[in-house]
Amino acid sequence: MKTTRLRHYLSAGTLAMLACAVLPPAVAEDGKAILNAKCMACHTPEGNDALSRISHQRKTPEGWLMSIARMQLMYGVKISDEDRRSVVKYLADRQGLAPSETDGMRYAMERRLNTVEKFDEPLNQMCARCHSGARVALQRRPLQEWERLVEFHLGRWPSLEYQMMSRDRDWLGLARNEVAPQLAKDYPLESQAWSDWQKSKPGADALPGQWSFSGHMMTRGDVRGVMSVTHDSGDTFNIEVKGQYADGTPFNGSGSAIVYNGYEWRGNLKIGDVRMHQVFAALNGEMKGRMFETEHDERGLDFSAARQDSPRLLAVQPAFIRAGNEAELTLVGSGLSGTPDLGAGVEVVKVLESTPQLLRVKVKAAADAAPGLRNVALGALKGVDLAVYTEVAEVKVVPAYSVARIGENGGTTPKVQGRFEAEAWGKGADGQPYRIGYLPAKWTVEPFNEQARDDEDVKFAGTMQRDGVFLPAGAGPNPQRRMMANNVGNLKVIAQLEEGGLQGEGQLIVTVQRWNSPPLP
Amino acid sequence: MKLQFIGRMAATSLGLFAICTAAGVGLAFAASDVPANASGPALKPGKEYLLATNYPNNLHLIDVASDTLYKTCQMPDAFGPGAAQVAPDKKVAYVLNNHYGDIYGIELDTCKTVFHARLAFKPGEQAKSMLSLAVSPDGKELYSVANPTQILNDHYAVQAPRLQVYATDAGLNAQPLRTFEVPRQISIMQAADDGSLYMAGRDIYKLDVKTGQYSVALPTGSWKRPLYSPPDLLYIWSHQTARRDFSLLYTAAKYKDEKQDADTADFVYGYVSVDLTTGKTQVQDFAPVTEVYFTGMRSPKDPNQMFGVLNRLAKYDIKQQKLIKAANLAHSYYCISFDKAGSKLYLTGTFNDVAVYDPDSLELVANIKLPGGDMATGTAQVFTR
Known part of the structure; x- marks a missing residue:
């Protein structure tokens, strides 16, 4: 029942700061040196440059940041923000997750806090009763490290085993004997995906360029535009966003970004007067994720982007038309050209604007167009649907x-x-x-x-x-x-x-x- | 609908243990206006007092006859949970405090700290007690179950819980006389007249404080009541009653038939109790579950009446399992107490006021404002000096 809680735990805003400072080029060496200097007081060197506990875990940049923050808050580790950034970068690069290991769990990093999780028992009650299940599923550890996580939890929060959905069972026995082994099996330190990723992960040169983006800001509408990414140093970038909402309101701004582990893109920028944070997976010429206000992470947009050399159809805005109506639709993507095929009963009346990133067309849906979805095609590009409706059901x-x-x-x-x-x-x-x-x-x-x-x-x-x-x-x-x-x-x-x-x-x-x-x- | 109810219960219980219920937070750190080191007047023999603790580290004594604050003692170190047990001679109150890690004996006449034990006594360990605190009937020994964890350089190792037995005259650096390994998940406890210790955990255990041998006095974790679900039982208020009754509330599903369908089950409130004079145990339903009560207590005047409190004050006829009357409250109260005669009922917990009710009419008769902040989950104790 200890009430010690991390009231001043790092907020998402602090995380955003992680991305905003420009890291010096020598960050890798610095990260290692700082890690050794700051952590060896408690973490035992194990040979091969390994430190006890730390070297036996993999996690997201946010996960590493939380671990270091916990060391600061609970054990008084003194580390500057700059040094902490270096250590997070060092660890997230070398001990991160392969992209496929974050599948289905990215909502936690993206701060989609209204997500209703569905974890199977016993993880649902044993872990996700107090914090997101994703926090667990975004870590990889061997059995001993999962066991130590159990010991840490009960040692740190002794009231845990008295709470509802704990007091009806031998919580510690179950956690030690069933949950830790299951976690070690489901989320092991070593994996094929991780060893494959380490061999194939792209370098910083994969990211600079023109990124056409599409998004939807809840209550505000569709957004589209171009994000220009230029290389700064190491894995850091400068970004400039030029875009607009569907109603024409500008969506312009600039900032900086850092990439962890070859694909975990974290941007920090100002759109107008509003500070925003980007959490994207940047893979194969595409970025996907969420962009949200730093101070109000409930205000954000789903975001997808394609680089200029990666032809892709990202969205049609709006993605619906009423049968019998004429409307203006905007296709967003990269490498766009030609006239789109919008499916049976939907005719392109006129191409109003055509750039590689944006194709604005006037279309007409026939009065007798069958209600339903059509696959939109633009040359070889596909993957976006247009809905035709006669009435809302x-x-x-x-x-x-x-x-x-x-x-x-x-x-x-x-x-x-x-x-x-x-x-x-x-x-x-x-x-x-x-x-x-x-x-x-x-x-x-x-x-x-x-x-x-x-x-x-x-x-x-x-x-x-x-x-x-x-x-x-x-x-x-x-x-x-x-x-x-x-x-x-x-x-x-x-x-x-x-x-x-x-x-x-x-x-x-x-x-x-x-x-x-x-x-x- | 029933399932939803269980969900609400869960939320309530979690909130309770995190001490972050909506009502409780606001006043937690209000400053005390009690001067430090004030000893105040001595208690008067024969007089009845109500003891309550609150932030930042106050121990209050209320004169039951006049329902006024008699004196306030300052306790050392940090607050939390402020759970108190009064010695049999009513001269000292033992308080679990300092973030669940220390026990302090406060001499009530002088406000002096006369006893202090840090539950962690081995090198490198931390130990917390989840409200486990009891005094032997002769007042010579103090019992607490500590949940120790070894804090190593880069990891934790949870240790088996220990019952720690102290001599109450051990002073300000008390070390345990004896320790015994006990089951996990032990919360409140009371010592019976024969000296045995009853400890609430997944079952209610009876322990021999000399040998550490224990047996299950009440199998609450595995009771064999036909058509009943296992009870849910978390009760962190260790009332010391004049009736020498050690009671805890439970809720359970009562199924219609062997199919044990939760959708058609009735949910019941009940209590398990140990008569500390005879050792006789009892399991008794008293009400259908319609709302949550954090604490419940039987009337000293009429033990067939059960009073429960959280968001309402409710009175039940136990035999009939019927609500007799209920009263709305100014805010949530966690903890219920009676005066010895059973003619006044005291509500404490959450804020910093004590509400006094007439148990017959359930009318509010007085409200006593305490200096300081939130009483949180502390148990008020009524005793006669």
Whole structure:
């Protein structure tokens, strides 16, 4: 029941700083020297340049940053930010994960905190009950290191084995005898993927160039543009972004980036006045991931980009058209040329603009075009769908289940907003549902259940704006509320399409501040 | 719907142990206005007092007759959890504190620290007690289960839990007289009149404090109650009652039939108890689960009445398993206590006020503001000097 918690744990913002400083070229040698100087006091040299514990683990840059931060916070290691960056870089390069080893788990690095995880037992209850399962699945260790992680957990948080879903079992016995061996089997230190990656990972020269990008910022719309990457030194880069939202609002800015382990791209830039962080996997001429505000990681966009020498169709914006309508569509990608084939019943009326990165076309969907998805093709380029619809069959609120958090009001923790879009679904000629896309909607909140109604959650928990952004209320006990409760709430989020009026519902939990928000949740 | 309920319970229990419930945080570090080293007046023999602790490190004594704060002692080192046990002669309170790592004996008449034991006593170890603290019936020995971990240069090694037995006159650098390995997951404990120690863990164990031999007094972890799920039992409030009753609340599913379908099951609240004068144990349901109670206590006046508290104060008829009455509260309270006569009921925990209720009418009769901050999960104790 020890209450020592990492209240001042490194925030995502600190992580962003990791990327923002320019590393000197001699970083590798420095990293090793600093590692030895700072860590050998406790970590025993084992020969072959190895140090006890440290040399037997692989993890993400965020994972290494958290480990070093823990050494600072719990054991008083004194290390400058600059030296820490060097050590993180050194370790993340040499003891990282192969790209395939991060499959399905990147949401944790990308700070998609509304992800509902699905881990099998016993990991779900034994690990993911307190922190994300991804935090575990983004590490590789041999059995002894997984065992030591168990000992560390119970030693550091002795109340752990008394909590619900622990006290009903021999927690330590189960953790030592079943969970650690399973982790060693599922997430071993040595793997074919890792040894293959070490041989094949690209150098820094794979990244400079013109990157055409496409993204979608929740509640704000589609974004597109070009990110210019120039080499700075070592694995660091300068970046310049020139783009715009679908409504024409500029999306311009510049900053710097660093690449770990040949593909883990972390950028830090300013778009207008807003500081943003990039967490991408940069592989084979493509970047994929999420770009989010440094101070508000709930505000972000899904991002994909293709380099100029890597012809690719990234997106069609918007990716839907109503049968019988004319509309302007923008294809985003690299190496684009020609006239797209948009499938049966959709005709390109005119090519309005054509560059290798962007193809703007006026199209018409026939009134009798069959509802459903069409594969968009531009020469040999494929991989993007266009939805044609006659009517919306269903509206889903995205995210269907999410968490906003109260904050500020004299406290140091910022509010975490809710951000929603109304996702329209159609019914195809085959009777199967298909995704149309995000459509404009009116937004309201209602009490989720009787308890929420009795507690007046709608009144206290915050405000739903017209644009689908939920602004939570201030933090702290509220004397105006029954039992002086905080301004928490359990809300039904209702989207009503502006056209047609069809409704969809989601659930929003408005809860208290997250006191401990490490880079990997 | 039932499953959702379990989910809520889980959230509550986790919150409780992290001590981060919404209501609890705000006042945690409010400054105390009590002067340091004040000894205050001595307690008066024959008078009844309520003892409560709070941040930053206060030990309060409330005069039960007048429901006013009688005095406040300052305790050494850091707060948490502030769980107190009062010696049989009512002269000293033993408090588990300093982040669950130390036990302090505070002489109530003088506010002097007369006993101190650091639970970690081997080189390189850390040891925390999860509310395990009890005093022998003769007042000569103090018991606590420590959960030690060896902190090595680059790793931790969790050690087996130890019951540590101290002489209460061992002073300010007390070392254990005896230690015995005990099962993991031990929380609260009480010593019975015959000297044996009852410890709550996955089962309720009865331990011989001379030999360390223990047996299962109540198999809560593996009870054989037909059509009942195993109980969920976490109770960190070790009330010392005039009735010499060691009770803990549980919840369990009561299935309709052998299929053990959770969707159709009833969920029940109950208590397990040990009569510390006779050693007699009891397992008794008292209510359908409709809301969460952190603590429950039977009325000294009418032991067929069970009172429970968290977000409401509720009163049940145990035999009938029926709610008699419930009262809304100004905020959450964790811990319930009665005066000896059972004519007043005290609610503590969370904030820094003690609410006094009439157990018959469930009307609020007084509210006592304490200097300092949050009482958190501490157990209030009522005793007669």
